Amino acid sequence: MRISWITEDKHTPSVVEYGKVSGEYSEKARGEHTSYQYFLYSSGKIHHVKIGPLHPATTYFYRCGRSGPEFSFKTPPSQFPLQFVVLGDLGQTEWTASTLKHVNSSDYDVFLLPGDLSYADTHQPLWDSFGRLVEPYASQRPWMVTEGNHEIESFPTSYPDSFIAFNARWPMPFQQSGSTSNLYYSFEVSGAHILMLGSYTDFHAQSDQYKWLQADLANVDRTTTPWLIALLHAPWYNTNTAHQGEGEAMRLAMEKLLYDARVDLVFAGHVHAYERFTRIYDNKADSCGPMYITIGDGGNREGLALTFQSPASPLSLYREPSFGHGRLRIENETHAQWSWHRNNDSDAFEADNVWIHSLRSSKECWNHTQDSSLDVHDEF
Amino acid sequence: MRISWITEDKHTPSVVEYGKVSGEYSEKARGEHTSYQYFLYSSGKIHHVKIGPLHPATTYFYRCGRSGPEFSFKTPPSQFPLQFVVLGDLGQTEWTASTLKHVNSSDYDVFLLPGDLSYADTHQPLWDSFGRLVEPYASQRPWMVTEGNHEIESFPTSYPDSFIAFNARWPMPFQQSGSTSNLYYSFEVSGAHILMLGSYTDFHAQSDQYKWLQADLANVDRTTTPWLIALLHAPWYNTNTAHQGEGEAMRLAMEKLLYDARVDLVFAGHVHAYERFTRIYDNKADSCGPMYITIGDGGNREGLALTFQSPASPLSLYREPSFGHGRLRIENETHAQWSWHRNNDSDAFEADNVWIHSLRSSKECWNHTQDSSLDVHDEF
Structure with missing residues (x-):
């Protein structure tokens, strides 16, 4: 820690x-x-x-x-159940404060943040005020983050390098997973292997990130970590009118890796709304693909992304532009429960709720994966 | 036009x-x-x-x-008097709407915008809504703009090139002044030569912008255009705590060019407040240097930059974090009047007001410049 x-x-x-x-x-x-x-x-x-x-x-x-x-802080458990809070695009508005208050209204083990933290956007003192805002929460539980576009903060001619403040203030344990960049890494907690991917660094087949992801997936042991979860900022599936297509290049580059590895869930932020999809692979419902969830409703100053495409895609099962947060409670090796909590509701109310069966426990999906997983191993 | x-x-x-x-x-x-x-x-x-x-x-x-x-639109006059509105960091909030309403409350000839137009920040539909917001104003008078940081909109891996929307939507007549980039150019109106400089493209001594500026200044004829005015986004002089130092590299690179050419006024935006300095060269009061004015108080969503450094520098003559706009009324070859108008005041009220004598009419400053101007000519 x-x-x-x-x-x-x-x-x-x-x-x-x-x-x-x-x-x-x-x-x-x-x-x-x-x-x-x-x-x-x-x-x-x-x-x-x-x-x-x-x-x-x-x-x-x-x-x-x-x-x-x-x-004081509480360490995560070594065994299930294990509870994550998942929340992107936090910012530092009164909406943010409301979201964090709701997050803290019940217990959880680890905070997962798929990018866009402070919205400092080159105004460096806003990183300090963000730190003061989240200290009561981030001092109590592990906060694991990956980068969003608002962390880039490059400045033409003077500061061409990106992520100066993010890397200095929010270093993640990337070396432990063999990554060479704070912009992508993985970690394990109890029985879950979490991939923290980078939407804003190269992800194409010859890139360091891609090669690292291949190697990392090849080393995942689904016996000890039956749950495999990915986070990234710009969603691969999205029926909001905001940010259409921004995750597409990364999806084309990396979706097959995640599918072949039988990733259970992919969380994204970026779009300031909540949206839950069915299991998908390559734009089609696929019971062996990840479930995709956009949870960019943390409360940043840009406000909500109010408009969804019409008619709704049958792949999109629940979508709503409201501030809130998500909870993933992994009950055991085979079952987890996902719930979405609006800021406008009382703490206990679950606006959306779905049970998730791990792909590791799916006879239909797992045999295939073991084979392809071995294939991947062979390359190393 | x-x-x-x-x-x-x-x-x-x-x-x-x-x-x-x-x-x-x-x-x-x-x-x-x-x-x-x-x-x-x-x-x-x-x-x-x-x-x-x-x-x-x-x-x-x-x-x-x-x-x-x-x-309908009105063309600028061919002779003095000539009236500019100057206003940066516009955005598209209710503050923006208020500022534009105040701008339109009295007549003017040309709108000068030192960067940060729509605050679309990669959300492209916000460029369209910005266009709809300013259409009633920009359809009536020439709007001359240069770029701010919010026009950059590059996107790692997918759109590494900057200013895609800005260049497509707001092309300025850069070719007419010998510039090869929409990010810096000059134009003339009545008796004024206006330099629209680029804070977010290379400005160092070997850069295209620097060489273009040298050549452009060498061609200025102060007999036909006695007034010489520059606009750029990130201020070279600034006593607000926001954005300290961001204009410094450009100042070090280009200040001597503007000083030697006897630029009368330098307008900047970026800092969301109003600040007027005395005439300055190299951080010292200098009666032959430009007067520096920060006018980044257009009304964008980031709000005002409320805090100024204390104690105040003696170079800073008026500073206040309020939304508003500025007017430069050039009366004749030798005299102009600058005024600052708060949104919170009635239209006719001038919160700040100062008379400006052109450097071209200054015996103390002009002889020197003519010499150095000839020197510059010699290089070409």
Whole structure:
């Protein structure tokens, strides 16, 4: 687990003290720090400290920099059930605050964010205010993110490199999955293997991302991680009139990899609405393809994407432009429950709800995959 | 004069009929058309028709595509007085609508826009809604624009080229000034030579823009155009806490060119506030330098840049975060009047007002410039 925080004081040590009892920090870890410039903006001292090993499903208390307030977080369980919150296009509006409040109204284990965090869009102080906004939540649970277009922040002639703030502030454990870029990686939690893909870095067949994804999928062991889930920013399937076609090049490049690997679910953001599709492969309903869900309804300042194409595609099973968040509760190796929660409803109300059977447990789909999975192995 | 409009109907001819009497179109011009794709978005048929020659200070009536409603516009005068509206960072909010209404409350000749038009930010239909919003104004007077960061709209891997929509929808007469890019050009109106510079394309000493600017300045005849004015997006001088330093690389590259040429005024946008400086060269008050004005208070959705640095620099003479617009009324060869008008005031109220003496009429500054101007000539 990595703890990240930022201090104005350059002398604050990159140290996290932690333990299972409030106020008693039996463990200590020292990490690294970085900072960045963006024109005349200078970031604070950005600390990143890896702590652990940690026990599963355990609450730890910790403080950062040897002083300051105590925080606590709960580690994910080692076994099912396992509950994710999934939510993209967060921003930092009053809608965002409402969404986060709803997210926190019931327990969960890991926060998955398919891109578009702060909407700083080159205004660097907005990364700091975003950090302050999410601190009460991101300090309590692991937040795993991948990049959206609002993280790009390149600036012609002066800052041609993209993702300066994102990479400095939100480093993900990409090296552990063999990735060479913070823009795509994978991780495992309990019985789930999560692919965090990059819509805004090369994804074509000769790209580093593509080769990494091939290798990563070849190493997935569906016996220990029966659930295989992908996140990316620009949706491959989308019947909203906003952002039509923006995920198409990536879909054409990578859909077969995910299909052959029997990915269970693909979450996207980008479109500021909620939409759930049936299982799909290559624009056709396919019981062995992933279920596609767009969950870009976090609350950013651009507002909702109000208009869907008419008539509705039969592939699209539920669609609505309302702010809210999603929850994926994996009950066991074979069953999971997905629910969508509007900000405008009371916390317990599930506006959409569907049971999902894992493809690993599907006799129809799994034999085929094992074969093709072996094929992929052969290439390495 | 170029008339641009967009039709859904691909069969609409790129023809403008016009004349001095309503309903009687004695003249006709045929132009060109273009269109562009951005992912699955297809623009309408974008028509561009050059009309003329036109008489100065004359109202023309016209219609586009051989049918549809009649519009009218007034051509600028051939002699002083000449009145510009100057306004950046327009967007398409209710603030924008208020600003445009105030702009139209009194007469003017030419609209100057130092970048950030629609804030479409890759959502292409927002370029269309922006067009509909400004049509009642942009159909009546010449709108001359240069690009801001919100026009960039590049998209990693899919659309690496920038300014796709801007260049297709808002072509400026760059070829007439010897420029090879729609991102920087100059034009003349009555007795003013206007430099429309590009903050988001290369401006360094070996760049095309720099060489073009050198050549363009060498050709300015201050006898026929005593006023020399520049517009660009990211301000070179700025005491707001927003966007600090973003114009600095361009200032270091180009400030001496403008100073040696005795540019009278430099207008910028980008910072969502109003700020007027004294005459400056190289961070010092200099009576032969340009007066710098930031006028990025058009009304875009990002809101105002509320915080200025404290204490105020003595170079900054007036600064305030309020939406509004500016007017530059050139009275004659030697005197002009600049005024700033808040949206929150009645139309006639001038929140800020200053008389400007042209550098061409300054004995102290002009002799020096004539020499250096000759030096520049020698290089060609």
